[in-house]
Structures are given as C-alpha cells and as structure tokens.
Amino acid sequence: DGGITQSPKYLFRKEGQNVTLSCEQNLNHDAMYWYRQDPGQGLRLIYYSQIVNDFQKGDIAEGYSVSREKKESFPLTVTSAQKNPTAFYLCASSIVGTGLAFYNEQFFGPGTRLTVL
Amino acid sequence: QKEVEQNSGPLSVPEGAIASLNCTYSDRGSQSFFWYRQYSGKSPELIMSIYSNGDKEDGRFTAQLNKASQYVSLLIRDSQPSDSATYLCAVNSLSSNTGKLIFGQGTTLQVKP
Numbered sequence: 716d717g718g719i720t721q722s723p724k725y726l727f728r729k730e731g732q733n734v735t736l737s738c739e740q741n742l743n744h745d746a747m748y749w750y751r752q753d754p755g756q757g758l759r760l761i762y763y764s765q766i767v768n769d770f771q772k773g774d775i776a777e778g779y780s781v782s783r784e785k786k787e788s789f790p791l792t793v794t795s796a797q798k799n800p801t802a803f804y805l806c807a808s809s810i811v812g813t814g815l816a817f818y819n820e821q822f823f824g825p826g827t828r829l830t831v832l
Numbered sequence: 833q834k835e836v837e838q839n840s841g842p843l844s845v846p847e848g849a850i851a852s853l854n855c856t857y858s859d860r861g862s863q864s865f866f867w868y869r870q871y872s873g874k875s876p877e878l879i880m881s882i883y884s885n886g887d888k889e890d891g892r893f894t895a896q897l898n899k900a901s902q903y904v905s906l907l908i909r910d911s912q913p914s915d916s917a918t919y920l921c922a923v924n925s926l927s928s929n930t931g932k933l934i935f936g937q938g939t940t941l942q943v944k945p
Contacts, residue, residue: 758935
C-alpha cells in the first residue's frame with residue numbers, strides 16, 4: 716500500500732530535550748513538508764523539501780531542524796530552543812510539477828501529537 | 833488581512849440539507865485551490881482540488897471557484913452526520929513556485945440527524 720507513515724503517534728518531551736519525529740513515504744513523491752497545527756487553528760508550515768539534500772524554512776522554522784538524506788524520509792527534530800512545542804505535527808508529500816502542472820496536491824500522514832511535560 | 837480566510841463556524845445543518853462552506857484568499861496569483869476534511873484528532877484528507885473558474889463536481893461535493901472575486905466554496909449535498917468535521921481551505925500561488933500551501937483556519941461543520 717502506498718502512503719505516508721509518521722511515528723510515533725504520541726510523544727512526550729521533557730524540558731530541555733530534543734526529540735525527532737519520523738516521516739516516511741512510499742509514494743515516490745519528490746516534495747515533503749512539515750506542518751504544525753495548534754488547537755482551533757489552521758496548519759502552519761515549518762520546513763519543506765522539494766529534492767533530496769535540499770530544504771527550505773517555512774513560516775515557523777525557529778526551534779526546528781530537518782534533514783533530507785533520502786527521497787522517502789524527512790525527519791523533523793524539535794529542539795530545546797522551541798519554547799512551545801506542544802502541538803499536532805503533520806507531514807505531507809506531493810509531486811513537483813512545473814509551470815501550469817504545479818498543482819501541488821499534498822497528502823498527509825496520520826500525524827504525531829507532541830506534548831511537553 | 834489573513835491570506836486565506838474562512839468562517840470558523842460552527843456551521844450547523846440538518847441531515848439531508850446542502851452545506852455551503854466559503855473561503856476567500858488575498859493573493860491574485862493563486863492558481864491551485866484545495867479542500868481538506870479533518871475529523872477531530874485526525875489528519876487532513878484531500879477531498880477536492882480545483883484549478884479553473886467554475887464548478888467541479890465529485891459525488892456529493894461541488895467546488896466552486898471565482899478568481900475575479902477571489903473566493904472558493906465547497907457545497908456538500910445531502911449532508912450526512914458523517915460529514916461532521918472541520919473543512920480546511922488551502923491555496924497555492926504559482927508565483928511563489930515553492931510548493932507552499934496557505935491554509936485557512938477551517939470551518940467546523942455539524943450535521944444534525
């Protein structure tokens with residue numbers, strides 16, 4: 716089955732601790748994205764990558780880091796510098812078109828719910 | 833002004849009625865428009881994409897796009913209790929060419945039996 720997997724489903728972080736959220740896709744998509752969702756709010760983009768070994772900051776990148784060593788994988792690290800990390804984290808992927816083919820339908824994984832203790 | 837705006841609701845409709853969800857956007861360069869459905873505690877699920885002015889129908893769902901007025905809407909016919917969810921509008925700007933989707937905050941729909 717093709718799809719996007721995220722792990723763990725729930726994650727608890729202590730103050731001052733770095734944690735890494737996993738995102739894997741087998742859809743052969745070039746682009747991958749990380750979003751954060753807070754209660755009652757829309758999705759905000761943290762980081763995105765359109766090709767292996769390259770990624771760009773989104774709107775709220777401070778306190779987060781990513782890597783893109785493989786096409787299938789785009790892990791997100793929430794560092795101790797992120798002061799309010801409690802949120803629902805969503806990974807998505809899409810094809811990368813060009814020009815008018817750049818429709819950018821993004822498909823989401825099941826999410827990781829991170830709580831700071 | 834927010835880039836993508838939706839009424840947060842809740843929008844309450846009786847079972848079998850038509851639910852109308854609206855979204856406005858500020859970037860006139862926007863080219864691609866999406867509706868996602870998100871059940872409580874779950875991740876968003878893509879239900880409709882629309883790229884050209886006019887209507888696009890898929891089963892009970894119809895997306896409507898008016899680029900001149902900068903709005904996109906989603907109609908759900910014969911609403912069912914299982915349609916109760918938050919509906920997110922998302923917009924992609926071709927001018928940015930970055931793959932960045934801008935999401936509205938979502939409209940909560942309640943379908944009452």
